[in-house]
Amino acid sequence: MAGIETSEDSQLAQPGGRGGRSSLAGNATDKALNLLEAAVAPGYPHRLGDVAAAAGVPKASAHRILNNLVATSFLAADGTGGYGPGPRLRALAARVTQGCEEDQIMRAELEVLSRRVGNTVHLGVRTGDAATCLIKVAGPKPVQTASRVGMHLPLHATAIGKCVLSGLTDEELTALVGRVGLAARTEHTITDLDALRTELERVRAQGFALDEEENEIGVRCLGAPVRDAKGAVIGGVSVSAITYLDSREALLEWAEQVRTAADALHGLLG
Template identity: 40%
Template sequence: MAERHAPAAGASQKTLRVLEAALLNERFTDIVEEAGLPKSTVHRILASLVAEGFVSGDAESGYRPGARFMTLAGRALSGLDISELAQPIVDRLVAEVDCTVHVGVVSGDEMVYIIRTDSSKPYRMRSRVGLAIPMHSTGMGKAAMASWTDEAVVAYAERTGLPARTDATLTDIDALRAVLAEVRRNGYSLDLGENEVGTVCVAAPIRDHTGRVSHGLSISSIALEHPGRSIEELAPYAIEAATEISRLLGAAV
């Protein structure tokens, strides 16, 4: 039987290939390689995209997203509702780990809960949607702070004074720096009774379309059920869910 080949890409598919390649690469040669099309075809499509404002630049200076593309992308992203996007992922995660899952948004020096979905367990967390808590005492907050520069962390410490919420809260700048360095290495953070006595969580950062950590996701439990650092076993679940939400927000992760 003769070998069957995939049909050749149509005009629309070729245009989309070149557009995506041009958004990811500046050099013409890299765009050609990424698109997997002949140079003449890529050159012709790029000329059309530049003329329509979806791409700017040229083969000599390099290509960049055009004003028309940025305007459309901005309008689309401004209409995203993270609560609506994240809730199905949160619901699935709760079913998988049977723990309470939160999503929070960075708001100044605080993390504000915007989603809380409870497990099937008889106990309930004291958290609630709309509650604002200091960044340094929460798993989600530390997941976000790990993306900050050292100058930003120091400025936060000076502004807030690193107030203690429990005996376990990080109130020393050097201790906080050390924990944030660990968070950067691991890709997740822990809250071992630092925000509320007897409550633990593992959290991961959520990035927006600019790559900035704008939100966080945490899996929370009680220390009696997850003693010591055992909540850390759920880190892969938190990272996977946070990454999925980040992609829905347009992050390149």
């Protein structure tokens, strides 16, 4: 999980990593959903061109669909060409999360884990070609990470992301890397596909993933896979530690507790 806020977080997230290639935009439903997700990514309001590029939808089509989403109140236009969440989408989000038994169970599990390890805990799931933080439970230490709910994370450079990638076939992994690449977030980021394959083999063997300051210098994370009701990996639970407060060895000692928390969420997300 990302720890200290980075420059990527202030930019428009790329839910599908499509980079504006219309051939990957999908059918009408895919386009509308991708545009909706791109428009409400952290840092909104976002301009038409940025939303279209992130969703992989041609600008003309994006403009028409976004106007429809504004007309139906799923999105709101700021009057200067920017888009963000509308009242209908906000109400829908509230209905999904407010009083949701699954959400309460997941948060309770993460709160227990956070108390046990004394650090910030996150739950994230795959959203397109990235991961998104669904729940954050801040730790008690005075130095806090700047991660936030809704933050999009690169799959190859975070513990939660590596958990997601560990559930892919090699063909799926190769295709994903072909779409989004392996950008260097820090000097420690894995940027070679073969090296990433080796890393994912390690994740599968040990049941947890490590982010060794690969997404942000000064933050080390350990994550374990979260699976849906069918057993497919859809996300992960992670503990984030500031490197000068907690050693790598201390982080590794929490691996079994993180795995246990992740297993407790099995099937709760679908």
